[in-house]
Amino acid sequence: MAKHPVEKKVTWATAAAYLGSTGLLAILTAVQGDAGLVEPLPDPLEPVVLALVPAAITFAAGWKAKHTPRPSGG
Template identity: 75%
Template sequence: MAAPVEKKVTVASVAAYLGSTGLLAVLTAVQDNAGLVTGLPDALEPFVLALVPTAITFVGGWAARHTPRGPAGV
């Protein structure tokens, strides 16, 4: 029997999706206003922007509870 997907994995996956789509929506809305990342070198911008969904995923996975497991070997 396949083990269930841990809630932490599900929460982190949903957080990554929402964080990514939310970030893309914000970037689309401010596309004509580069003030969001003006102070960064062009080569660094994508890496800094990628930290937003990464941080949301980390916090979502960290905050979610573990899925209870049975005894080892069962």
């Protein structure tokens, strides 16, 4: 089985997931204590919306990154 390099899309999405789940979630946790930012949302919807932020960052990073070229043949 031929070994191929890890796709740039996978690398960027992984990095975004890591950063989104560590640093960004810490910020969002602090923001969650400040109800002014999410106040317009219904209470049951607030945690769902806050959890979608890292997922959206991960999706955007994977979407934006270019595919890694693969050697032709074999």
